Amino acid sequence: MTTDRTIVVLGAGYSGLLCAIRLARRTRRLGVSVTLVNPSARFTERLRMHQVAAGQELAVARIPDLLEGTGVTFVQGMATAIDTARRELTIDTATGVRPIGYDRLVYALGSSTDTSRVPGADRHAVTLDDPRTAHRFSTRLAELAATGGTVTVCGGGLTGVEAATEIAEAHPGLRVTLISRDAPGALMGIKARAYLYAALERLGVAVRTGSAVTKVLPDAVELDGGELVPSGLCLWTTGVKVSALAADSGIAVDERGLILVDAALRSQSHPEIHAIGDAAAVRQAWGPVHGTCQSGLPTGAHAADTIARLLRGKSAKPFRFGYFHQPVSLGRKDAVIQFTRHDDTPRRWFLTGRSAVSYKEMISGTPLKSYRLSKHMTVGASLSKGGRATRKPA
Structure with a gap:
């Protein structure tokens, strides 16, 4: 089955990688091609970078290995321009500059x-x-x-x-x-x-x-x-910035450079572009969503599901999310887990000591496990959808 429906996911952080894998599985019978673009072939576990800084050696997770069996095409390179009129990316690779066209683009460049x-x-x-x-x-x-x-x-x-x-x-x-x-x-x-x-x-x-x-x-x-x-x-470790690529390409952004999105995480100025993770200005009825892995993974899953629905002629559903916890490691032998309401304010309950260490390790290891499982089944990406607080429009 041939089709001109080409989907490009730009950025292979926590959100983008999950989106690409989930999207490939959800559209495998629709003849859709999915391409994932990222400057590095190594997946960065940002939840564990403090461990690396302290001198611990982590197992290297390679993006091509994580994509194996999904049908997703991986392109190692950096996007330097987006031509929204022609729907074309300019990618700087090790072998030169190459264009990549898209029918739908998932913008997942994250933050630094x-x-x-x-x-x-x-x-x-x-x-x-x-x-x-x-x-x-x-x-x-x-x-x-x-x-x-x-x-x-x-x-x-x-x-x-x-x-x-x-x-x-x-x-x-x-x-x-x-x-x-x-x-x-x-x-x-x-x-x-x-x-x-x-x-x-x-x-x-x-x-x-x-x-x-x-x-x-x-x-x-x-x-x-x-x-x-x-x-x-x-x-x-303080202060956050995002790539200027979206703003430079004429995509509507807020004062921080985050892409303005509708309730389904589509760009308000270019609906064929879906913005996820730290790159998107996501709001819920209770307020703005701040960039974390906890919120990023659900946006990636939602974008994949939305695109699959649209390709089947169905309508997009609004994104719903609520925070669940604030897990913090305190070295390798201690941790504290603060459980929260949907708006990230603290509840009474918290966890400490060895139980918290095990909990934090489980959370840190969940993304890689989710990627592998997502090749074969639909994996839940959110611990909370915010309950009644997110059932009304933002």
Whole structure:
């Protein structure tokens, strides 16, 4: 069966990879071709990058291996332009520039850490965006630990907390300082947050809150009061930015560069483009969805299901999502899990200790298992659809 229905998924992060695999299975009898484009052939487990930074070796998951048996065509390259009128991508590959046409495009380029807003952060700080960078950081970390040096982790979000505790546990000879304008774990309940603070104290992590970083120097971090915090290595985990590709291509975006989407995650300006994960400005009745793996996987699954429905002549359904938990590792031997309402505000219930470690490991390992299972069956991608709160339009 031949068809001109060509679907391209741009980006093979958590959302894009699930979307491509699920889409191929849902459309396998429709004669649809699915192509997945990504700069690297290695799948990045961003949920585990703090482990790599602390010196742990992870098994390498290759995208072509994860796609094996799905019928999805993998193209290793970077998209440099989208011609929305011609419905054509310009892809820069190792063998040269090539065009790829599409009838439908799934835009899943995700986000990265923004080091542009603070002077010196782009030159003297390291991010967890790339496993190669995280691995080089771990090598420098081991050298610094031998001399009892100091490491600063800038950003008190969950990623910053996980990185600080992982580093402190793996290298007890280091002096680790977590710097944050707000209190670490601010979105957690009082008891879960107290447990998190106790873990930071137990591991010897110094916490500096209430101050903003104004400059990153080769050997120190400058705070807004002028104080210099010694820093042999600086890990930057705060601030998010997205690719300018969508905006540059004339696709409607919000003030952050996220693609404006309708209730079914289709671009408001170009309905043949579906935006998922961190690249999409997704709203629910209770408010905006912030970018996490927890919300990204369901958007990828929903886009695949929507396209399959449209190709069968059915109408698109609105995306429904609610948060369920905030899982945080505190080194390899401890963790805290804050269970939440659909809008990510904390419930009374939380989990700590060994049970929380097992829970967190299960969550971190779920995406790869889901990809393998999705080749053969429809796998649930969301722990919560938000209940009654998402049954009305946003």
